[in-house]
Amino acid sequence: MNPVIAILEARPRLSDALALLAGVLLALAFAPYALRPLSILAPALLFLLWWDRTPGRAAWLGYLFGLGMFGAGVHWIYHSLYLFGAAIAPLAAFITALFVAFLALYPALLGYLLARFGPRLPGLALAVCFPAAWVLFEWWRGWFLTGFPWLLLGTAHVDTALAGYVPVLGAYGASLAAALMAGLLAWMVVRWSLRTLGGGLAALALVWALGVGLARIEWTGVDGEPITVSLVQGNVDQKEKWGPDAVEEALELYGGLTRQALGSDIVLWPETAIPTFYHEVEEPMTEIAAEVEAAGGALVTGIFVYRFATGDMYNSIVHVTGHPAAYHKRHLVPFGEYLPLRGLLMWLDDYLDIPMSDLSPGSGRPLLDVGGIIVGTSVCYEDAFGGQVIQALPEAQLLVNVSNDAWFGDSIAPHQHLEIARMRSLETGRDMLRATNTGVSAVIGHRGELIATSPQFETHVLTAEARLRSGLTPFGRWGNGAALLLTFGLLLLSRRAPPPKVMEDTGRTRG
Structure with missing residues (x-):
């Protein structure tokens, strides 16, 4: 032996x-x-x-x-x-x-x-x-x-x-x-x-x-000239995100930061940047978007969407500028966004007081037309699933992910999550814009390299260049x-x- x-x-x-x-x-x-x-x-x-x-x-x-x-x-x-x-x-x-x-x-x-x-x-x-x-x-x-x-x-x-x-x-x-x-x-x-x-x-x-x-x-090729992108990181403390004046404060914060980014082709806000439903803030959001559009750009945000016909609530990405369009998150997080086996686990609601935790999954392909740029979309945890992200290909010229890693505080999770997002760029041969509430926001290159990153736990507007790309990797x-x-x-x-x-x-x- x-x-x-x-x-x-x-x-x-x-x-x-x-x-x-x-x-x-x-x-x-x-x-x-x-x-x-x-x-x-x-x-x-x-x-x-x-x-x-x-x-x-x-x-x-x-x-x-x-x-x-x-x-x-x-x-x-x-x-x-x-x-x-x-x-x-x-x-x-x-x-x-x-x-x-x-x-x-x-x-x-x-x-x-x-x-x-x-x-x-x-x-x-x-x-x-x-x-x-x-x-x-x-x-x-x-x-x-x-x-x-x-x-x-x-x-x-x-x-x-x-x-x-x-x-x-x-x-x-x-x-x-x-x-x-x-x-x-x-x-x-x-x-x-x-x-x-x-x-x-x-x-x-x-x-x-x-x-x-x-x-x-x-595996993929450049599709046109570089674009300028701005990722707005509000750095809103999770404990204050759902306070009584949180919506007005968030609109003022993100509106002011966005005015620093005028001139960018895409201005991206993170997941649930404004802690309410889109229809409740559509008017002020449209006004901010009009400023972005007048400067030649498009505004995209993560926000909740309510469907009156069915009563469904979605965690969504909304393209506000021009003709509004939305992608609704399809892969929900158990216990965080919905309660599995609700009949058996209802008692947990008394202890896990998580806002907007009874969401519905979306459907359809993860694609949005953002000012003529076709982007593949994912919300937070969805970027961990490579087989789902490639469903945006071959049309998607760019990947967009909005996240709120404030849920994990100053732990190792936000860094692991960024590492996972980099894998999606590698798999697809696409640049990715990753906007988060408290960081790490990042522009990721098509080989998974970090083009630009934001400081964590700071209010910050990250502006950088990204490339649109076309073609399919073998994995795609x-x-x-x-x-x-x-x-x-x-x-x-x-x-x-x-x-x-x-x-x-x-x-x-x-x-």
Whole structure:
């Protein structure tokens, strides 16, 4: 038996500690820490811990890894529940812990299935099967129960050579590349020899070099001259946003800031910039928009829209200038924008006092014509779903996202959210305008680079140039289907390995 595996097997407490630590380390691979190599090293350590274990033991190690990963990576949920949702501290902590405990079930189940059914041979299992299965579970987490595609391995590579895979295979394709590198590292440890070391290093170099090569390709082209854009960041404290004079104060604040941006082609306000329904402020909004239009621009804002015919309420993006048009948010946040299983969970309304939390989902494609520019639209959390953002293609020349990350205070969430938005620009080959209430507002280039950013927690007007683009990236054409097809193909390849030898007393396998 490999000495590393023997040590890990003989010291279960050490393995438990390493599994928990590996999860925490993976969370540090993402913004704001951005320790990118950990997105490969942490899963490689988990793969080693899973190697040659019983299903129950692998599930426990996966669960500890999940507790570390999601506990360190999404603890910011507590901020929105307690600080801004009016939940008492113990309830906010309990709901956050429950959410983390639920998410940890994903790597727990993955570990169990790999130990129970996976082809547990050092070559194909660690180098191919484990990584492919990891990506399938990321994809499952991205849609099950409305989805939570946060902390995907691929997202951690927005700034590395593996970003080259993103326009072709999307975030899950970059996840697959990172997971394969992690699997190769684990395989090199398990099958340690000069020959294995040479082959493993060559394979690692190939995965990395292919990413570098793909990153050199321009998948989309410039469509016209640059435009000037202004993102208005009001920096309204979430606790004051719904006060008795909040609407008048917001109109005065955003109106004044917008007059500083006259002359820009697009002036963009953040999500729910004015905390009321559009029809209630249509007259003053139209007056502000007329000033913007007279200077040659268009005003776009995030705001609630009420449909009198049906009584539906929407979280929307409204193009105010000229002939008003709106996009209504389609992917709502459970508990924040609607209450799932309302009959069973109605009691939570007494503790989660979140304004406008009974919204309806919109329908139709996420497109708006903004002064002759076709933009692909998303509201806040929707930009986490790459498969939905590309529904605006090929017409969209530019992406627009409005968010209100004030819900998460001075936590790591706004930085993670910006990192996710950068992936959408990479996937689509489009610049993105991202206006937020408290930051980080940003103009993002078509390669995911930050063209300009606002200071966080400051009232600010961010003015910069953006490019309109046309054409389709391979991901824009195929969506997540290509990455999933490749992942399933790797799983089938690993299944061609001969069956493992089973140890009767423990159910483990010999490598």
